[in-house]
Amino acid sequence: MTHIIETHQLTKAYNSLKAVDKLDITVESGEIFGLLGPNGAGKTTTISMLCTILKPTSGTATVNGFDIVKEAMQVRKSIGIVFQDPSVDDRMTGRENLLMHANLYGVPTSEQNNRINNVLKLVELEERADDLTRTYSGGMRRRLELARGLIHYPKVLFLDEPTIGLDPQTRDHVWKYVRELKEAHDITVVLTTHYMDEADRLSDRIAIMDYGKIIALDTSSKLKETLEGDVITVKADNLEALLSVITEKMGLQKAHMVDDALEITVQNGKSLLPRIVDMATQNKIYVESIRLREPNLEDVFLHYTGRTIRPDTTKELHGLAEARRRAAAR
């Protein structure tokens, strides 16, 4: 079976609001599939339906060949989940958390110890395995959750915003683990994120989601190719003059003013940089600065939605405050 996940017109509606709107996606076996979009785009709702936590309003989906509504138990056995919010038992040790999971998922008793030791090694938590998880840092808990999601050898691992609230170094670590897991266990990974770099660096294919719909789906490089090309940003003392030089004399039509700079979209940015400066000098325009940017997913998102995907920092800060409040409440 090549399509490990298929959705057909999958929809989840809350009253009139369609959180997920007639979704049709297929995920290939063995790939890392990224769902990218701003908060509220419907990523978590999509994952929740695929994980049988939420029932779809209409439409169907299969995971590992099982219907997410009619064969929910089979789906559950086929998947591992790392939730957006922490979900370890903080009064239990890391090892106990893993053992509980192994028992809940029916891992044969004879294999439990072996598998637990293996996943602990994978996420480098062997030394802290017998400490209560309440003494773990956020990153360690996240790693434990990754390890936990693998104990029952799932076919698909769902990661819902796996690095939200983690520091950059830990994020790098988590990414490394996810790639290693995928290689070592030959599993399919579906991850949601609103971090562009995360989607870019981890995913084989990326689905960009907005307002409950997929607006673009392809590999990261193909998505970027759909954009016209590189963006050159020039600041100069006379932008109007420079604009006319660039459009009329150089024939670069995709140029427009942005605030106090000129943005030019071109195919071969690197070779054009010196020519632009030359032309400016010839026409007695002083170039203050010039910058070349190759397209990133941010631009792709902007291209398709006309908006930036600005990570919602307030929500993240709120999440951190929430975590502290809970910690204090203990």
Added chain:
Amino acid sequence: MTELRGFYTLWLREVKRYLRDRVRIVSSFVTPLLWLVIFGTGVRLSLPYPGLNYQQYIFPGIIGQTLLFTSMFMGISVLWDREFGFMKEILVAPISRTWVFLGKMIGDSTDAVIQGIIVFVLGLLLGIKLNIFTFLELLPIMLLVTFGLVSIGLTLASFMGSLEGFGTIQSFINLPLFFLSGALFPLRGASIPNWLQIASRLNPLTYAVDALRNVILGGAWTPFQIQPLWMDLGIVGLFDLIMIIIGTWAFTRMK
């Protein structure tokens, strides 16, 4: 088989978490001790039961009270699990909600019975006459009493969004059940108004307390018992069954 191991792991989790909570265990001594020592010796109620002093009379009642309060309070574990996220791990596991409910319920019941044992030991220390056979007979009965009560707590908690709400609702149920159970004072006889007697008769805890008295006080209680032990246990068992069915249903619809 998988379901049974899931059940076992959830049961073990409740018990381990309880045993690790030192504060809760230590504080569990205090309330019953106050009732037994201060209330039990301070109140000089003239009982219509010759041969029994007040402390002997309320001792089974205080065990019943401990089982009631502890069991109902256990519902809080649902709210904690939700608050700290572990509930999601349980809810997406490939195990039926019936077993999830039973694992949690019997685990919490086990914890409540441990509290009951603590009160039993306090009774020994206070010089109430007890023996090992009474203890062995008491264990399964205490467990039976807690099933239904824990089920109420879990059911309520599964509907509640907040800890505060749960606390309020809980005391609305705890105190009437407690006061109407005959744990502290007799609710039978000519001097007791009819409505109070009826209310007491409708209270499942009345029969739980009567069962505890039948076992703990033995022959001294037989002339005054509401009904024989097996009938008490029959009613308590029926109540358990109903509450377990409701609790399982409540867990099935939980998201």
